[in-house]
Amino acid sequence: MDQQAAELVRALAGVTKHVPEISHELLTGTMASERERAFAGLLLELADVLTTHVDNRERPAAPLTLADRVSITGRQLIAVAVRLRASTATSDQLHETAGLLVALAEVLRLYADKLPSPRPAEITDPPEPPDR
Missing domain, CATH: 1.10.287 (Helix Hairpins)
Incomplete structure (x- = not known):
């Protein structure tokens, strides 16, 4: 084990x-x-x-993808928020979470300019109603 x-x-x-x-x-x-x-x-x-x-x-x-890292950090934030609500959060947990947020912010800044711009959605005509 x-x-x-x-x-x-x-x-x-x-x-x-x-x-x-x-x-x-x-x-x-x-x-x-x-x-x-x-x-x-x-x-x-x-x-x-x-x-x-x-x-x-x-x-x-x-290797972790950017989406993986954001998901993991999000779960950790939720866990810390619940611990804060439950009054069970420790100083170490808050420091660790702060460090994760700083690291995530840096990674997001680096990747923000490297992501391709999303293509605008094509405008399509709504479907015609069926003949009655």
């Missing part, structure tokens, strides 16, 4: 361990907001590890 798969199994185990008591507290309405936010953070971490794992399995040696 590679390190990434081991990390995924650890993240799964961390979530699974808490599911019975979390379920009970949610059903009985006894869960504190802080505890619910902490569990949300565990789920976010699991989603992040799982997404990274599947991305790496699908493209083990292929």
Whole structure:
């Protein structure tokens, strides 16, 4: 088992361990907001590890395209936004995300001038209605 798969199994185990008591507290309405936010953070971490794992399995040696990089950064931004909402974001996560955004902005600037201009859509007449 590679390190990434081991990390995924650890993240799964961390979530699974808490599911019975979390379920009970949610059903009985006894869960504190802080505890619910902490569990949300565990789920976010699991989603992040799982997404990274599947991305790496699908493209083990292929270089990342610009679209891949934008997609990955977008997922990371959403994850950080949810962590901020759940009050589980760490300073390191925010610094890492800031660095990713700076790098993405630089790459987008480089590629912006290299992309071909889109061709204008051809104007076509609307289809004639069928004879009645």
